Amino acid sequence: MLKPLAPALVLAALTACVPAHSPGAPAPLSPSAQRGLTFARANCAGCHAVEGSAASPNAEAPTFVAIANMPGLTGETLRQYLRDSHNYPAAMNFTVEPAQIDDLADYAVTLKRADYKPDI
Numbered sequence: 430m431l432k433p434l435a436p437a438l439v440l441a442a443l444t445a446c447v448p449a450h451s452p453g454a455p456a457p458l459s460p461s462a463q464r465g466l467t468f469a470r471a472n473c474a475g476c477h478a479v480e481g482s483a484a485s486p487n488a489e490a491p492t493f494v495a496i497a498n499m500p501g502l503t504g505e506t507l508r509q510y511l512r513d514s515h516n517y518p519a520a521m522n523f524t525v526e527p528a529q530i531d532d533l534a535d536y537a538v539t540l541k542r543a544d545y546k547p548d549i
């Protein structure tokens with residue numbers, strides 16, 4: 430018979446996922462970052478590479494990794510940018526709802542890499 434796991438054990442098993450994550454494997458995302466990724470796949474991926482290191486479908490559009498690793502970019506500067514839709518490039522002829530902006534920013538900052546090198 431299976432014994433139900435003690436809550437502390439379940440918690441230990443969950444937290445154990447974090448250090449076990451191998452280099453190159455996607456890091457576990459927070460719920461808002463996960464929503465941001467889902468939204469980006471649906472709404473941004475037509476032009477931008479929204480995950481990983483592949484090139485963007487639209488060569489003019491920087492990858493989300495490149496955006497996330499722009500010097501000085503934080504969740505807050507990205508939210509500011511996404512709120513100011515009048516500053517968008519002409520190709521981005523849309524506005525993004527505030528809740529989605531928070532999710533997108535939470536997702537984008539997960540793409541920051543200490544060892545990021547722009548490929549120019």
Ligand code: HEC
Nearest residue numbers: 472473475476477487489490491496510518520521525533
């Ligand atoms: C129709 C194509 C298209 C779609 C869809 C699109 N983008 Fe863009 N985006 C571009 C292009 C092209 C650029 C670069 C324009 C430039 O450098 O002048 C850009 C630039 C950006 C930048 C600015 C990078 C910088 O250099 O400051 C951000 C941030 C960004 N996009 C976020 C998003 C997000 C978030 C979404 C989805 C909600 C999205 N984009 C959807 C085409 C698109």
